[in-house]
Structures are given as C-alpha cells and as structure tokens.
Amino acid sequence: MSPIISISNLSKTYATGFHALKGINLDIARGEIFALLGPNGAGKTTLISTVCGIVNPSGGTVTVDGHDILTDFRKARELIGLVPQELTTDAFETVWATTSFSRGLFGKAANPAHIERVLKDLSLWDKKDNKIMTLSGGMKRRVLIAKALSHEPRILFLDEPTAGVDVQLRKDMWEVVRKLRASGVTIILTTHYIEEAEEMADRIGVINKGELIVVEEKKTLISKLGKKQLTLELQKKLDAVPQVIFADQLTLSADGMNLTYTYDTEAERTGITRLLNALSEADIRFRDLSTTQSSLEDIFVDLVRQPR
Amino acid sequence: MNIHAVRSIYMFEMSRTARTLMQSIVSPVLSTSLYFVVFGAAIGSRITQIEGIEYGAFIVPGLIMLTLLTQSVMNASFGIYFPRFTGTIYELLSAPISYIEIVLGYVGAAATKSIILGLIILATAGFFVPLRIAHPVWMMAFLLLTAITFSLLGFIIGIWADGFEKLQIIPLLLITPLTFLGGSFYSINVLPPFWQTVSLFNPVVYLVSGFRWSFYEVSDVHVGTSLAMTFVFLIACLGVVGWIFKTGYRLKN
Numbered sequence: 286m287s288p289i290i291s292i293s294n295l296s297k298t299y300a301t302g303f304h305a306l307k308g309i310n311l312d313i314a315r316g317e318i319f320a321l322l323g324p325n326g327a328g329k330t331t332l333i334s335t336v337c338g339i340v341n342p343s344g345g346t347v348t349v350d351g352h353d354i355l356t357d358f359r360k361a362r363e364l365i366g367l368v369p370q371e372l373t374t375d376a377f378e379t380v381w382a383t384t385s386f387s388r389g390l391f392g393k394a395a396n397p398a399h400i401e402r403v404l405k406d407l408s409l410w411d412k413k414d415n416k417i418m419t420l421s422g423g424m425k426r427r428v429l430i431a432k433a434l435s436h437e438p439r440i441l442f443l444d445e446p447t448a449g450v451d452v453q454l455r456k457d458m459w460e461v462v463r464k465l466r467a468s469g470v471t472i473i474l475t476t477h478y479i480e481e482a483e484e485m486a487d488r489i490g491v492i493n494k495g496e497l498i499v500v501e502e503k504k505t506l507i508s509k510l511g512k513k514q515l516t517l518e519l520q521k522k523l524d525a526v527p528q529v530i531f532a533d534q535l536t537l538s539a540d541g542m543n544l545t546y547t548y549d550t551e552a553e554r555t556g557i558t559r560l561l562n563a564l565s566e567a568d569i570r571f572r573d574l575s576t577t578q579s580s581l582e583d584i585f586v587d588l589v590r591q592p593r
Numbered sequence: 594m595n596i597h598a599v600r601s602i603y604m605f606e607m608s609r610t611a612r613t614l615m616q617s618i619v620s621p622v623l624s625t626s627l628y629f630v631v632f633g634a635a636i637g638s639r640i641t642q643i644e645g646i647e648y649g650a651f652i653v654p655g656l657i658m659l660t661l662l663t664q665s666v667m668n669a670s671f672g673i674y675f676p677r678f679t680g681t682i683y684e685l686l687s688a689p690i691s692y693i694e695i696v697l698g699y700v701g702a703a704a705t706k707s708i709i710l711g712l713i714i715l716a717t718a719g720f721f722v723p724l725r726i727a728h729p730v731w732m733m734a735f736l737l738l739t740a741i742t743f744s745l746l747g748f749i750i751g752i753w754a755d756g757f758e759k760l761q762i763i764p765l766l767l768i769t770p771l772t773f774l775g776g777s778f779y780s781i782n783v784l785p786p787f788w789q790t791v792s793l794f795n796p797v798v799y800l801v802s803g804f805r806w807s808f809y810e811v812s813d814v815h816v817g818t819s820l821a822m823t824f825v826f827l828i829a830c831l832g833v834v835g836w837i838f839k840t841g842y843r844l845k846n
C-alpha cells in the first residue's frame with residue numbers, strides 16, 4: 286500500500302537563518318503508530334507543523350494521501366487532526382462550543398452524536414458546559430485532543446500529548462490512541478517518555494539537529510542497536526581486566542568484584558561459552574551471573590550523544 | 594469553498610459579541626447619545642442650520658460613521674489578533690480553509706456587528722432629532738461598504754499588530770481624528786479654501802459626504818466620487834489582505 290504521508294527532502298530554515306530541518310525523507314504507513322523521538326530543539330514540532338500547514342517549508346515536498354500539502358492543501362488538511370505541544374486554548378468558550386467549532390472549521394457538518402462520543406471517550410463529558418479556563422492543565426490537554434478528533438481525521442498528530450499529564454490519564458490516553466489505531470487512524474506522536482514509545486509505537490524515528498538519524502521498526506531497533514550485558518559476580522577481587530579472549534569487551538567494576546561482558550544480540554554467536562571457558566582456564570571463578578538488555582532509552586541516549 | 598468553516602468562524606465571533614454585549618453595544622450607544630446632548634442640544638441650539646438642515650440632524654450621519662469606522666476596525670482587529678496572541682491561530686492555519694474563508698468569517702462578523710451598532714445609533718438618534726432618509730437603499734449600501742472596508746482594515750491591523758497597544762493606537766490616532774476632521778460635525782464648505790483642499794486628502798470626507806447625501810441629499814463631494822472612493826479603499830484593503838495570506842506575513846514562519 287502507498288504510504289499515507291510521504292515526506293521528501295523537506296527542509297526548513299527559519300527567518301533567523303536557523304536550519305531546523307535538513308532534508309528529511311520519511312514515509313508513514315497507513316494505520317501505523319509512529320513515534321518521533323529527539324532531544325529538545327531537534328525539530329520535531331517544526332516537522333509536524335510543516336506537514337500541518339502552520340510552518341511554510343523552505344524546500345522539499347510533502348504529500349498526504351497523495352495530496353500535496355501546498356497545491357492541494359484542502360484535501361490534505363481535511364485528513365489531519367493536530368494536537369499541538371503548547372496548551373493553546375480559548376479561555377471563555379465552553380468545551381462543547383470549542384469542540385464543535387473545530388469540526389466546522391474542518392468542513393464537516395455538525396454532528397452532536399460524534400462530539401458526544403469524543404468527549405465521553407476522553408472523560409470530558411461532565412465538563413462539556415464548563416468554560417475552558419476553569420479546567421486543569423490535563424483537562425485542557427484532553428480538550429485539545431477532542432478538538433483534533435472532532436472532524437474524524439484519518440491521521441492524528443500528537444505533539445507530546447502526555448507532557449504534564451498524570452499516570453492515570455496517560456494510561457487513558459494510550460487507550461484512546463489504541464482505539465483510534467484499531468479504527469484505522471494513523472498516529473504520529475512525539476514524546477520524551479521513551480517507555481511511551483516503547484509501549485505504543487510500531488515504528489520509531491529519531492531526529493537530532495534537524496536530521497532523521499534512524500527510522501526503524503521498534504523491535505528491529507531494539508534488537509539491532511540493543512546490546513546485552515552479562516555481569517559476573519566474582520568470588521575473588523580482580524585488580525585488572527583479565528587478558529583473556531574478548532578482553533576489549535570486558536569491564537571491571539571499581540571494587541574489582543564485578544566483571545561485565547557487553548555483546549551484540551545480533552551477532553551469530555554471542556561468545557558466552559568461549560568466554561566462560563577462557564575464564565575458568567584462567568582460574569577466575571564467580572558466584573553468580575545476570576544478563577540485562579538495553580532499553581530504548583539507552584539506545585536513544587546513545588544515538589543522540591554520538592557526534593554526527 | 595468551505596461553508597461550514599465560514600459559518601463556524603462567523604458564529605464564534607458573533608457569540609463573542611453576545612458575551613461582551615455590555616461593551617459591544619451599550620458603550621457606543623451611550624457615547625453617541627452624549628454627542629447628541631453636547632453637540633446637538635447644547636451647541637446645536639446656537640447654530641441654526643447647515644445647508645438648510647437642523648444641526649442636530651446634520652450630524653447624525655457623521656456620528657454613525659464615527660461609530661461604524663471605529664467599531665469595524667476595533668472588532669476586526671481584535672478578532673484576529675486574539676487567536677494570534679493566545680496561539681489558537683494554529684487551528685485556523687492547519688484547517689482546510691483558504692484566506693477567503695478566514696476573511697469572510699472574521700470580517701463578516703465584524704461588519705455585521707458594526708452595522709447593527711450603526712442601526713441602533715440611527716434609532717437612538719430618532720429620539721433626539723427629526724430624521725429623514727431620502728435614499729434608504731443608498732444609505733444601507735454606504736453602511737455596508739464602509740463596514741466591510743473598515744473591517745478589512747481592522748483585520749489588517751490585527752495581523753500587523755504585535756501588542757495590544759498597537760490595536761488601540763490606530764483607532765485612537767488615525768480613525769477618530771480623521772472622522773472629526775472629515776466633516777462629521779460640519780460641512781467642509783465652511784472651511785477656508787486651503788483647508789478644503791487639505792480635507793480632500795482625508796478618506797473619511799468621502800464616506801461621510803456620501804452617507805449624508807443618502808439622508809439629506811446634500812454633500813461636500815459628488816456622491817459618485819464618494820462611491821468610487823469607497824470602492825478604491827475596499828479594493829486597496831482586499832489587495833493588502835491577499836498579499837498577507839500569500840506571503841504568510843506575521844501568520845506563518
């Protein structure tokens with residue numbers, strides 16, 4: 286199937302001369318959940334804003350379901366719902382009014398039943414007649430989601446939807462996102478909570494300094510870049526890393542009691558048997574052993590730390 | 594054309610008006626009534642007639658214009674400035690609408706509101722002075738064109754402004770003086786010739802003159818000139834609005 290969003294060679298230079306996006310190429314598949322990760326200032330919001338029409342691109346093209354975002358912007362934008370990063374809401378409008386307003390703005394005839402469903406899904410129904418300014422931050426975030434869903438978009442952009450949201454609400458939102466995905470909606474989210482991406486996403490893209498440095502299936506990413514560590518708890522203190530096989534993959538803890546072997550899960554052979562044999566030949570004995578696998582978070586920190 | 598979007602924006606703006614009914618309607622009506630009391634009754638009793646029209650009645654079209662111009666500019670500029678200020682403009686920019694729908698919604702609502710105000714003031718004036726409207730259709734046409742033109746101007750100001758002060762400054766420093774000097778309270782024919790010529794550079798002269806003609810069939814400039822000038826202003830404003838949206842000026846990065 287053709288991708289629902291196709292971004293090619295997209296660049297953005299702000300009026301300040303800052304290159305926020307440097308030739309981004311990215312295809313988003315229909316119905317997937319795509320998580321965009323990256324440190325502050327990486328260009329996540331700029332990328333989303335450009336696709337949604339809020340920021341003018343400096344170069345490159347974007348098509349949404351085959352519609353160019355500049356020349357065929359009506360068809361492209363109709364398909365998109367956007368939940369912005371900042372909590373920008375009206376103050377004096379009611380929840381119901383602002384949600385209905387959004388639906389109209391996106392060219393859909395009024396449909397109170399749909400608005401009711403959206404508000405109920407987001408636990409906003411009992412607040413529907415409240416003015417937005419009387420709501421808490423987390424509720425305002427939900428109002429923004431309700432506005433984005435008011436016109437039944439096929440694609441939903443969530444720019445840090447769970448920033449400043451409590452654990453319960455975050456779980457609720459994940460539930461909403463899963464339900465949407467089940468109904469065929471494509472979701473692109475940014476987050477600084479790696480466990481969120483790990484939990485939700487099908488694919489992950491990492492952006493740093495305006496460049497997409499990795500785009501992978503989540504599972505592949507974890508196993509490809511994932512390193513496992515075998516830690517051996519020694520019976521006797523060592524003064525230095527023993528000069529056995531794989532010595533360059535071994536590290537010794539400060540107290541000299543733990544020897545750690547780092548290996549690649551992708552490699553055909555992990556080398557554990559050979560290492561253990563070599564250690565026993567060198568008469569190094571251990572009390573216990575454990576293995577750990579690096580999380581997405583470790584991978585992410587590793588990736589953006591590398592100078593590129 | 595995204596009709597639902599136009600209606601949404603229009604209704605949103607009108608409900609904002611309804612919510613602030615007090616300052617939207619009551620205060621212009623009150624201040625206009627004060628003008629009648631001061632200019633019409635107190636000063637007007639010393640001035641007998643201008644061009645055969647009782648002074649109190651003579652100033653009615655000018656007063657309506659004063660309200661129409663200031664209210665159109667203030668409403669439209671505030672209407673579009675506020676979403677820029679709060680950030681809710683993101684939604685307009687990401688919606689499947691072109692500038693035509695945005696302008697129709699915002700300018701339509703601002704113009705509607707100032708026309709309603711104009712008519713309320715007209716009715717209020719009826720309490721103070723005997724009114725006569727020779728050409729009601731032309732009267733409405735001038736009302737409509739002026740409201741639209743100055744709502745467009747307000748829209749432009751609302752996009753240009755980068756602070757609340759700038760929103761206030763144009764009506765205060767430009768519209769009000771131009772209206773006062775534009776023959777709202779006198780006929781420019783009473784001025785020395787030099788100042789008559791200077792006055793012709795004041796766009797409001799043409800608006801007030803044409804509008805007054807539709808009431809009393811007296812005018813400072815020919816009514817055709819008034820109409821033509823009104824269209825010139827309208828087209829100029831449309832041109833600037835078109836340019837704003839084409840370039841994304843102050844709207845998009």
Ligand SMILES: Nc1ncnc2c1ncn2[C@@H]1O[C@H](COP(=O)(O)OP(=O)(O)OP(=O)(O)O)[C@@H](O)[C@H]1O
Pocket residue numbers: 299300301303305323324325326327328329330331332370846
């Ligand atoms: N309007 C602007 N003018 C100039 N520079 C901008 C503008 N908006 C963003 N930038 C710059 O572009 C870069 C990318 O910003 P962006 O908001 O896309 O980052 P982000 O990845 O969303 O970060 P965060 O995680 O903090 O939300 C930043 O360095 C920012 O300073």
Ligand SMILES: [Mg+2]
Pocket residue numbers: 329330331370444
């Ligand atoms: Mg951001």
